[in-house]
Amino acid sequence: MLSIKNIHANIDGKEILRGINLDIKAGEVHAIMGPNGSGKSTLASVLAGREEYEVTEGTVTFLDKNLLDLSIEDRAREGLFLAFQYPVEIPGVSTTNFIKAAVNEKRKYHGQEPLDALAFLKIMKEKMALVEIDQSLLSRSINEGFSGGEKKRNEIFQMAMLEPKLAILDETDSGLDIDALRIVANGINKLRNENRAILLITHYQRLLDYIQPDYVHVLYNGRIVKSGTKELALELEEKGYDFITDETDLAAKE
């Protein structure tokens, strides 16, 4: 589904990604871990198409299309979803209307009729139950005055509504207490299926207690320096990132 080959990317002339290679198939859940500043969020931004980042080398294929050629909105309409680490507030725009606009833009792109209010409401009710989000949250302005947990839950709700092919979850666990984390993780687990790929970006292992990844990759200095199965995450938890980063630094010297 997603094939990243030798991606290099800069921001303000500074190279952050230095040759990333990653293949993700439908149905798989990959976790990308790494210390702060390793380039995890940059990878998410580059895939979503954030314009501040300049891709200098490499290719990304998404569902047989050249992802880097697509506009931000077309990537989204093709089925790429990014759950933001810091969801943005838009005063005066109700969450429901926002999501309705997004859903209908996507439908239009795929040549489908827009959903009417009734059909939309019906789907919304279903998905609300799935991710345990409260109706009152959805009538409020998007993310305005939401708590950290509410913001993240709202991201997962949007994911449920937009039914992406590939969901990138950028530090979705950050800033959540244990109860909120459990609810958010439950929501994500319910959205796992054989047609959907999920890329989890996280600093901590604790999210992976709730969402079991098929693969774990460690990102360091803009490269994936180690890949493995979920046991790798446990090893990281136990030994800290140092055991990998030291190894890598040493190898780099030699």
Add this chain to the structure above:
Amino acid sequence: MNEDLDMLEKSALNDYKYGFTTKIDTDIIPKGLNEGVIELISKKKNEPEWMLAWRLKAYAYWLKLTEPTWANIKHPPINYQDIIYYAAPKQKEQLNSLDEVDPELLRTFEKLGISLNEQKRLTGVAVDVVMDSVSIATSFKEQLSEIGVIFCSISEAIQKHPELVKKHLGSVVPMTDNYFAALNSAVFTDGSFCYIPKGVRCPMELSTYFRINAENSGQFERTLIIAEEESYVSYLEGCTAPMRDENQLHAAVVELIAMEKAEIKYSTVQNWYPGDKEGKGGIYNFVTKRGICQGDYAKISWTQVETGSAITWKYPSVILKGDHSIGEFYSVAFTNHHQQADTGTKMIHLGKNTRSRIVAKGISAGQSQNSYRGLVRASKGAINARNYSQCDSLLLGDKCGAHTFPYIEVKNKTAIVEHEATTSKIGEDQLFYCRQRGIDAEAAVALIVNGFAKEVMNQLPMEFAIEAQKLLTISMEGSVG
């Protein structure tokens, strides 16, 4: 590719869809202003002697004044001798019913979305349509008169209800108030008149649609609304004009009078031709609007959505004379390309326990300049007066300007005045967030702007809120760079 072309075509058409001209025989008097012209206007309208005397007095006063220059606007000097002060579509003298209105005129208003046709017209909204210098027709007049509500053109009111007009005309905005009010008092040609008797809640929205059609003419409308004790009325005005390279002057005066426990809700959707992208043409909208809460517990609420005009200069105000009276001002002013707006309000607290609330939202795009100017005054006698003002500005792009000029004058210690102001730009983060959800930049900006303006839009009568929202979206097209 095809899709791109489609979009381009659509937005070009959408630029200003009311810019057409109606070809109709028009009764026009020569350009220029002097006593003879005023006498001619008065004669054409078959006015009583006292009205002409009033006009001439105003004219004499106007001659002594100079055009104000304090507003944050720029324009070449206006040549008042180069304006036509009376232009009226020719039609039969006396219409017995709306069916007798010239079909070309009916089609014009049909095109503007105002149907005068008995079957098609908006139920629940009575409309007075004014083209250039005259009122063409007023709907639901009979039904309203059954409950004592008078809704007609001001010209008709001068003929049929002289005692009411004489008593109230100029009582809120005196002819000596300012340069444009004096000019209007001398040359006003038409406008609407509403009278709501004691204890009557007007069962439908009253509305006036103003249209400028004739070339080189100015429009000088005069509107007077009187709400007697414990009555209620909601009134809405809309306005459009053809696209022309020359600037045209619209100098109106609106006066509202609310007696004890009466409420007047006055909404404006202003969409005069704003001029082209280079700033050529467009209407100069220099308007004086003021209401007085004459009695205790009276309430006046102004809501305006301003998207049109090359220049807007207006400050719908409330004089809070009655104790416990309430004044409100809700405004969205959107300026694009080279438009200039200097708009706001005045809340003059005289009575005890009076309250006022100001919510002004300015949105600037292109190279436009958008200013909020507002005065809150609490006089000595305004014990426990309260005001809350909130002025928010949103900038689209970096060539436009947003300015706030609040004036606060408090003469007694019990008054509480609060003022909050914010200026923001649409953030890259907000745009990216929307686009990542599949909403393109243009739609995202529309969404964000409508969200920004929502608090004010919510104040509009339902029938017009959706129209106003569409208008805002259309006006914004091409403002995303």
